[in-house]
Structure formats: structure tokens, C-alpha cells
Amino acid sequence: MNFIDKGGLEGVIGMVFDLDIMKRTRERDYVDARMMYCYILMGEGVTCTALAKNLTMNHSSVLHYRNRMPWVLKSDAIFRKKYE
Numbered sequence: 001m002n003f004i005d006k007g008g009l010e011g012v013i014g015m016v017f018d019l020d021i022m023k024r025t026r027e028r029d030y031v032d033a034r035m036m037y038c039y040i041l042m043g044e045g046v047t048c049t050a051l052a053k054n055l056t057m058n059h060s061s062v063l064h065y066r067n068r069m070p071w072v073l074k075s076d077a078i079f080r081k082k083y084e
Contacts, residue, residue: 013037016082022055032079035065035072042066 052059
């Protein structure tokens with residue numbers, strides 16, 4: 001599946017977290033925002049490879065986000081509120 005967000009979900013996540021998810025940094029808020037972005041889009045059927053290309057990262061990072069997201073939702077109340 002070819003994927004181009006065109007600012008839709010990217011913009012919403014950016015507003016919720018008040019940051020630009022495309023910024024290349026490993027700060028916790030940015031990682032959490034990218035993780036939520038990937039998790040939502042993977043639920044819509046976007047492939048790991050397409051997301052990785054869009055975010056200029058490795059597909060294994062996107063897989064890690066997918067696998068880690070359920071645990072973060074359980075353990076972090078602030079993150080869960082932003083997700084909901």
C-alpha cells in the first residue's frame with residue numbers, strides 16, 4: 001500500500017503532543033508521538049515499510065513501536081489520555 005499522510009493524522013498528533021513528529025530526535029515526547037502515529041496507521045492497514053519511509057527511519061523501529069504500544073497504554077496514564 002502506498003502511503004502519504006498529507007498532514008492529516010500527522011497534524012492531529014502534532015497538535016495533541018504540541019510538536020513536529022518529523023523532527024529527528026530521540027526525546028521521549030517525540031518518540032511517543034511517532035509511536036502513536038505508527039500504531040494508529042498500522043491499524044488502518046499501512047505497512048511498516050511505508051511508515052518507515054515516511055518517517056525516514058528503519059522498519060524495525062516501526063515494528064518496535066507496534067509491539068511496545070499496548071504496554072505503554074497500560075502503564076502511562078497521560079499517554080493513554082492523549083491516545084483516547
